[in-house]
Amino acid sequence: MADLNTQTPAHGEITRDLVVGGASIGLAIVGAVAHITQGGRLHDDFGAEPGPALLPELLLTALLVVGGLLVLRGFLAKRSERTEHAAQPVATALAHPDPSEADMPARALSVLLTTIVFALLQTVFGFGVTAVLLGATLCAALGWSEQRALLRSAFEGGAIAGILYLTFRYLLSVPLT
Amino acid sequence: MLDVFFSTLTDPVALGLCLAGVTAGLLFGAVPGVSSTMALAVMLPLTYGMSPENAMMLMLGVFFSSVYAGSVSAILLNIPGTPGAMMTLLDGHPMARNGQAGYAMTYALVASIVGGIFGWFFLTTTAPFIAQYALKFGSPEYAAVVFFGLILVAYAASGDILRGIVAGIIGLMIGAIGRDVVTDVPRFTFGMPSLESGIDIIPLAIGLFGISEALSSIEKTPSKLQVATAPLGRLMPPWRDILRELPAMLRASTVGALVGAIPAAGSAVAVAVAYSFEKRLSSTPEKFGTGLARGVVAPEASNNACVGGALIPMMTLGIPGDSITAVLIGVLLLHGLRPGPGLFDSQPEFVSTIYVALLFAIVLTALIAGTLGIRVYNRVLQLPRRMLFTGVILLCLLGAFAVRNSFFDVWVAILSGGLGYGFTKLGIPVLPLAFGAVLGPILEENLRRTLMIYKDWTIFFERPISLALITIALLVLLGPLLVRAVQFVRARR
Numbered sequence: 001m002a003d004l005n006t007q008t009p010a011h012g013e014i015t016r017d018l019v020v021g022g023a024s025i026g027l028a029i030v031g032a033v034a035h036i037t038q039g040g041r042l043h044d045d046f047g048a049e050p051g052p053a054l055l056p057e058l059l060l061t062a063l064l065v066v067g068g069l070l071v072l073r074g075f076l077a078k079r080s081e082r083t084e085h086a087a088q089p090v091a092t093a094l095a096h097p098d099p100s101e102a103d104m105p106a107r108a109l110s111v112l113l114t115t116i117v118f119a120l121l122q123t124v125f126g127f128g129v130t131a132v133l134l135g136a137t138l139c140a141a142l143g144w145s146e147q148r149a150l151l152r153s154a155f156e157g158g159a160i161a162g163i164l165y166l167t168f169r170y171l172l173s174v175p176l177t
Numbered sequence: 178m179l180d181v182f183f184s185t186l187t188d189p190v191a192l193g194l195c196l197a198g199v200t201a202g203l204l205f206g207a208v209p210g211v212s213s214t215m216a217l218a219v220m221l222p223l224t225y226g227m228s229p230e231n232a233m234m235l236m237l238g239v240f241f242s243s244v245y246a247g248s249v250s251a252i253l254l255n256i257p258g259t260p261g262a263m264m265t266l267l268d269g270h271p272m273a274r275n276g277q278a279g280y281a282m283t284y285a286l287v288a289s290i291v292g293g294i295f296g297w298f299f300l301t302t303t304a305p306f307i308a309q310y311a312l313k314f315g316s317p318e319y320a321a322v323v324f325f326g327l328i329l330v331a332y333a334a335s336g337d338i339l340r341g342i343v344a345g346i347i348g349l350m351i352g353a354i355g356r357d358v359v360t361d362v363p364r365f366t367f368g369m370p371s372l373e374s375g376i377d378i379i380p381l382a383i384g385l386f387g388i389s390e391a392l393s394s395i396e397k398t399p400s401k402l403q404v405a406t407a408p409l410g411r412l413m414p415p416w417r418d419i420l421r422e423l424p425a426m427l428r429a430s431t432v433g434a435l436v437g438a439i440p441a442a443g444s445a446v447a448v449a450v451a452y453s454f455e456k457r458l459s460s461t462p463e464k465f466g467t468g469l470a471r472g473v474v475a476p477e478a479s480n481n482a483c484v485g486g487a488l489i490p491m492m493t494l495g496i497p498g499d500s501i502t503a504v505l506i507g508v509l510l511l512h513g514l515r516p517g518p519g520l521f522d523s524q525p526e527f528v529s530t531i532y533v534a535l536l537f538a539i540v541l542t543a544l545i546a547g548t549l550g551i552r553v554y555n556r557v558l559q560l561p562r563r564m565l566f567t568g569v570i571l572l573c574l575l576g577a578f579a580v581r582n583s584f585f586d587v588w589v590a591i592l593s594g595g596l597g598y599g600f601t602k603l604g605i606p607v608l609p610l611a612f613g614a615v616l617g618p619i620l621e622e623n624l625r626r627t628l629m630i631y632k633d634w635t636i637f638f639e640r641p642i643s644l645a646l647i648t649i650a651l652l653v654l655l656g657p658l659l660v661r662a663v664q665f666v667r668a669r670r
Contacts, residue, residue, distance in 0.1 A: 013604070016340075016603050016604045017339075017340075019603060020340055020343060020603055020604075020605060024343050027347070031350065031365065034365055034367055035364070035365070038363065038364060038365075038366070040362050040363055041360065041362050042362045042363075042364060044362075046360060048629050048632070049359065049360075049625065049629050050624075050625050050628045050629065051360065051625075052357035052359065052360050052362045052364055053364075054621075054624070054625065054628075055349070055353055055617075055620075055621045055624065055625075056350070056353055056364055056365065059346050059349050059350050059353070060350075062342075062346050063343065063346045063347075063350075066339055066342050066343055066346065067343070069339055070339050070340070070343070073339070104396050104397075105396050105602065107395055107396050108392040108393065108395050108396035108598060111391075111392060111395055111566075111570070112388075112392060112591075112594065112595050112598065115388070115570065115574070115591050115594075116591060118574070119584070119587055119588060119591055122584070123584075127578070131571060131574070131575070134570075134571065134574075135567055135571055138563075138566070138567045138570060138571075139563045139564060139567040142395065142562060142563035142566060142567065143561075143563040153563055156563070156564055156567075157563070157564075157567045160564060160567055160568050160571065161567075161571050164568070164571050164572060164575055165575070168222075168575045168579060173226065174225070174575070174578065174579040174582065175582050176575070176578065
């Protein structure tokens with residue numbers, strides 16, 4: 001995904017079409033396998049009622065078709081891009097974004113991974129302790145990029161988590177354990 | 178409606194909730210990276226223990242005020258706080274650079290209130306008629322309305338309709354997960370018992386609009402978001418200057434209310450149309466973009482009139498007008514209410530509550546933003562991002578858990594947050610996914626009922642309303658392809 005940000009806009013769009021199209025076809029196939037192998041009465045005849053299989057089958061077919069169209073569009077655009085490059089072989093380096101202005105998906109992904117670890121840890125430590133740990137970790141990580149003292153940021157994050165936990169647990173009576 | 182108005186006026190809890198919602202919306206909306214939808218998703222868990230009426234007082238307070246507050250960072254930082262403020266910065270920030278930030282914010286506030294009141298009138302006068310008409314809809318019309326809404330959102334949510342359709346289909350598939358309501362047969366459950374009760378729309382919306390947007394903001398380099406705010410300068414422009422802008426405010430409000438009422442069009446479209454309309458009408462169009470008050474009032478009146486407009490399809494047809502009303506539908510479903518024409522028939526008092534809640538939200542926004550807001554915004558914008566996004570993510574997780582006191586919903590929020598973020602990176606709009614998940618069960622119910630009663634797909638083309646809706650949807654879907662084909666043939670010649 002990071003590569004998409006450093007490609008030329010047109011090339012990035014082609015790659016996106018190919019990735020999204022391929023993923024759609026893959027999802028349609030996985031969905032079709034899950035749908036066909038789903039037990040119970042899913043594929044029974046329900047008489048006048050079209051049955052619960054109708055919508056999934058329509059959706060999987062549509063996903064396969066649209067995925068195919070995206071892949072086709074990606075390939076066609078790639079071919080025409082190659083032809084244009086052959087005709088005019090000047091590099092389009094200027095279209096590349098300035099690295100100092102680029103987004104930092106690694107930071108977002110690390111926050112997402114931290115949250116997933118939190119979801120796994122809460123089964124061991126419970127919601128309260130893990131929420132405080134998550135708050136401290138997130139705030140410290142985000143504060144680090146703002147050049148803040150690590151411990152101070154961690155304390156702020158832990159405090160935010162603690163206040164929110166207490167609000168939900170005791171003010172809103174959510175049975176957090 | 179007067180009964181509800183006076184009972185709300187004397188109900189301190191309802192008033193307090195509306196005030197809290199307005200305050201939260203004014204704060205959230207002003208912060209870059211926090212959209213109105215994220216503000217609603219974050220505030221949503223607080224409504225769990227409330228009555229549906231009180232929940233709407235809080236949520237509509239957040240909705241209206243956050244739409245206005247999006248103009249604050251547009252004017253002071255040159256960053257739109259919400260998508261609806263993307264045109265405000267074109268003239269708002271130049272005004273701020275010229276030492277007229279206070280003037281720009283007052284113009285934005287007055288225009289927002291005028292737009293809000295116009296949208297409210299439009300909602301209260303139009304919605305009952307549409308609902309009355311929609312009561313005559315049969316299942317083919319309903320299925321066609323949902324199909325129309327989904328195609329429109331796939332088209333409007335991004336420049337690329339194919340990727341929008343992919344998102345819409347995935348949303349419909351998510352809506353189909355779980356036991357079928359008619360036959361009790363499980364679908365797409367992969368043998369997991371926790372999936373049999375389906376994916377709840379609330380944790381999905383929290384993930385898609387809360388966690389995903391937070392992740393997208395977190396990845397931005399600090400230099401992009403930490404910009405020095407402009408000094409406010411004097412706050413109040415002369416009244417005669419404000420009154421001179423009133424016709425422009427009314428024109429933009431009309432555009433906003435009409436565009437808002439189109440499913441999926443949203444405030445971003447409304448402000449773009451209103452701004453270009455005013456520019457076209459102006460005798461000095463070259464001055465737009467240099468710090469013209471009209472360039473602030475047009476988009477601000479338009480995006481706040483959009484609020485009333487967007488509530489029309491939600492209340493009368495059960496179809497979200499935009500991402501914000503998609504979350505509001507989640508709130509209604511959470512409280513056991515199903516939006517649609519039946520709501521006007523079975524719960525007229527609740528409909529009045531929505532009208533009254535929006536009116537109070539407008540009035541309180543004017544009062545709070547007018548007296549305190551503008552002066553304290555410079556401080557709000559200094560709120561450290563580490564604390565803001567830590568709080569947002571924690572609120573999302575706690576809120577997702579509180580839906581059904583189930584950790585499965587926390588997983589849904591985290592995974593849909595990751596999915597929404599991945600979609601953004603791949604250029605896939607997130608909104609059609611949310612629409613699909615909300616509308617999937619309605620589409621399926623009406624599609625199957627139609628086929629059971631009429632036993633033939635051609636019925637969709639025999640009934641005038643469904644035929645018209647399907648034709649428009651197909652034109653939207655195939656129009657760009659036809660245009661390209663014509664261009665290709667012409668180029669070959």
